[in-house]
Amino acid sequence: MGSIKAANLYRALRNVVVKGPIAVVNGREAIHLCSNDYLGLSQNSQVVKAAAMALTHVSQASSRLIAGNDPVLEELEGVLARHRRAETALVYPTGYMANLGVVTALADKKTTIFSDELNHASIIDACRLSGARVQIFRHNDPGHLEELLRRPGRTIVITEGVFSMDGDIADLRQICRIAQKRGAITIVDDAHGDFVFGPKFSGVPASFGVDVDVHVSSLSKGLGCFGGYVATSKKIRDLLINTSRQFIYTSALPDHLCAAAIAAIPISKKGHLQKQLSSNIKFLVSRLRKQGFTLGVSSSQIIPVMIGDEKKAIKFSQELLKRGVFVQAVRYPTVRKGSARLRISITAMHTKSHLETALDAFSAANGKTCLV
Incomplete structure (x- = not known):
């Protein structure tokens, strides 16, 4: 395990209680940007x-x-x-x-x-x-x-x-x-x-x-x-x-x-949830780009914020959680070495208020880590 930790590839389970667009992570409430529940139907x-x-x-x-x-x-x-x-x-x-x-x-x-x-x-x-x-x-x-x-x-x-x-x-x-x-x-x-x-x-x-x-x-x-x-x-x-x-x-x-x-x-099949999802994607992608973040070539609700270095990705994820936003750092072997990223997944459950708060957290965490 020592070599895994030295390469910044160590993983540990966290206690996560999901409440729709919110997650309680190790006792800390945060906006949940890791969910694959894209239409929010698990909560319907x-x-x-x-x-x-x-x-x-x-x-x-x-x-x-x-x-x-x-x-x-x-x-x-x-x-x-x-x-x-x-x-x-x-x-x-x-x-x-x-x-x-x-x-x-x-x-x-x-x-x-x-x-x-x-x-x-x-x-x-x-x-x-x-x-x-x-x-x-x-x-x-x-x-x-x-x-x-x-x-x-x-x-x-x-x-x-x-x-x-x-x-x-x-x-x-x-x-x-x-x-x-x-x-x-x-x-x-x-x-x-x-x-x-x-x-x-x-x-x-x-x-x-x-x-x-x-x-x-x-x-x-x-x-x-x-x-x-x-x-x-x-x-x-x-x-x-x-x-x-x-x-x-x-x-x-x-x-x-x-x-x-x-x-x-x-x-x-009704379509209103996909419409809300699409609106959320466009809003968040546009604002993240304005903040200077490098995004992957996504055409979907999966939005990778590209970082590269594994240690920086972990640090940025930690800074976001401190500010009430839960986004996981994805690293090797899930992605290539040197292509670590924060994998944001948007859902129809997120409101504009959720996304505005998340964007403020990204800006503040960037100021702390000088990512961009």
Whole structure:
């Protein structure tokens, strides 16, 4: 652990109690700028009520292939399939397990996977576990992908829709065109774009008007609930049920969590929450730039304030918390060494007052640390 601490990469758990746009961090109340609850639906009274009314037991306490396949799971899968305009869907306990489950079922040592260099850790781990040959293409670079895809054989192209640490959006129009021309299976992890972007807020692929073979997503971000899912063809769903170890050998998602998601989806479709979210993003980005901060190339609610040095990132995060703003310093191995940043994530719950207070704290912390 000594070397980790010396490199300013040490991490420790904090006590965090979330109260919507506010978090109590180690007993200190602060504006919460770390949440993935982009639309605030985890706090929605209708969603909470739906979960409470369905809570007759804590869990099915079984895998779905044994005794845990409550009908509400299949009801949720039907809603999610329609949401993604897919033939069918399959729910996993988490988005992480969904990525592992899909990739390890579809790929083997005879497969070549082409993966964006900034893909999430769950995708990286899934590729490794599959035993496939992995080729990394430069971040969001369709031209480089096309060069690499000249290799013959069974191929998979996998990317995120909205990248979790940079907040930029994949060029799915070109990526999918190239993949389909080469006969590659396309997988898009759209955890951070789902319920936020696209027509009827059905995600980044829909916003580009492209078809992908497998949509992987989360219920715990834009939807504010819990769990992960895959939307795909009936043939692939059947394959996952029969070969995906991450689906077969784990307990089913509890039915009250399914009920919460079912209640949250129609609320997410109304659009007023995304409108408020968009307004908050524009306001904060504009003001941070006026203060002189260097922001990443984000086109989303994930706003990286680029710092570079790991020690400076930690110091700045600490100074912000002292001033009542909770933003985590993101460092290696989550991002490259020397590219540490503060990862701001905005939600529809934040008011202008919250954001003004946060901006004042950024200005004061900058005065203390001389970042810009």
